[in-house]
Amino acid sequence: MQVDEATVQRIARLARIKVTAEEAKALEKELSGILNWVEQLDEVDTSAVEPMTRVVPVALPKRTDEVTDGDIPDQVTKNAPQTEDHFFVVPKVVE
């Protein structure tokens, strides 16, 4: 799989990571190298194999659907770069 510069920029947009043209050039080579290397998995016949989910078969634990936590807005917003009255502040999203 050959990754070109346009693909790098498309992935970078999806990943929300700004990539300069210079970085994109280097990433083209690195990502292509890694993706070519993982292609060896194509040798393995997995047509009749289920994907792995758990190490030992354990049912997902369940609990009663009730509130067990909360009322800690100070703690929740404590580390935020910008807050107002326990709200996270972000640049304007809707015009």
Add this chain to the structure above:
Amino acid sequence: MTDLTTLTLAEALDGLKKKSFTATELTEAFIRAIETGNGALNAYVLPTPEHALAQAKISDERLAKDDPRPLEGIPLGHKDLFCTNGVRTTACSRILGNFVPTYESSVGANLWNAGAVMLGKLNNDEFAMGSSNETSAFGPVVSPWRRKGKDGQLTDAKLVPGGSSGGSSAAVAASLCLGATATDTGGSIRQPAALTGTVGIKPTYGRCSRWGIVAFASSLDQAGPIAKTVEDAALMLGAMAGYDPKDSTCVDTPVPDYAAQMREGVKGLRVGVPKEYRVEGMSKEIEALWQQGIQWLRDAGASIHEISLPHTKYALPAYYIVAPAEASSNLARYDGVRYGLRVPGKDVVDMYSQTRAAGFGKEVRRRVLIGTYVLSAGYYDAYYLKAQKVRTLIKRDFDEAWNTVDVVLTPTTPSPAFAFGEKTGDPLAMYLEDIFTVTVNMAGLPGMSVPAGLSSEGTPLGLQFIGRPFDEGTLFRAGKVIEDAAGRFAPPQAWWHSASTGR
């Protein structure tokens, strides 16, 4: 009084109980060792001496009342991937620069509730992504070990302590703590343990709670200890492990007395040696070490059996799909809104993109991009689903093996410790460091590295044991046999302590 920092964890517990010294004296000895030694090693990114002394004081009160908890007064280092209530936690990334959690990880809480003392937060590769501790935003950790030159003298070349738990392995090897917490996604406990002459165990997936640990790849991450001896690792894991309803993948099964299991010996134990681990490019001395390990186990009454794990070679490429895919999803939370770094942008998407470009280091960006690619529309089946199916086959290989053997013996790493910069140019060369350890994460099994000898350069080499799910006890039994035969390994010179304060 002898230097308290050179004790093992078990010896320190004994000394505290006999009142040969107090928890405060023990903690102070380590605080001094960190003050004089950490400058050269960079193992701690945040020493917390006041916090440690406050915990030690409580331990002394409990010890005075003859009411000690299992790890009462034992000073430990804590990997900076574990959230600590009121103490900065960064995963050694710029993006979490000043993050101060308002909660404690479950594994951390288990240790402090068992009486352990936190000396500080330990360096690691950024978000635990690396095998040399060179990707940390706080700069690399220097191994306390040095290579011997041709003349037999130690050289000045800085060696890596392995990664991602490089702060943990270096701090334990340099006696800057009695033991350390660590995490392992593809080898991050066992590889640094092997490179520093320490013992490291990654327990079965689900043995330790992942709650409150900064997530890298959720289906692979596990916490475990790095310690000076097999017994110390057994004591630490016993305190760290246990069911936690806050992690739905944590398994509700009793935690046995690992230190007692360790003493059971290996008479009659069936040890498997997988032929697929004789990889191309494996150094001669690693091969010799492996044979030596086989002989030691045989001498102790175990039987050796060649086994086949045919899908071994596919573990690493499958890992480099699964781990980045899960990382790209886990690291989506670092958006500059709820915590950590924010770089302003012209709109909200620009703010996200600028923040993540500035906050993530090169290796983390690379992995998030790979992960985003393999999960992007149209590629999910070809990459992630394919890799998860290969995982089933890797696990099946082991399921087969358990019909004829009880434990598997392999080398931990393909080569001894390397110098700074030696493998940073080529991501694939660095990824190969994990070739023997990564299968264990993919299959979710417990794995342990035990120091077994020195390379021709005078640096440590490790052997790895792989066990059945939730059978860590057998790893401690087998590990103890290697330790008893090989002896313990400490750096030949404590060169890292600054001359001004001496030692």
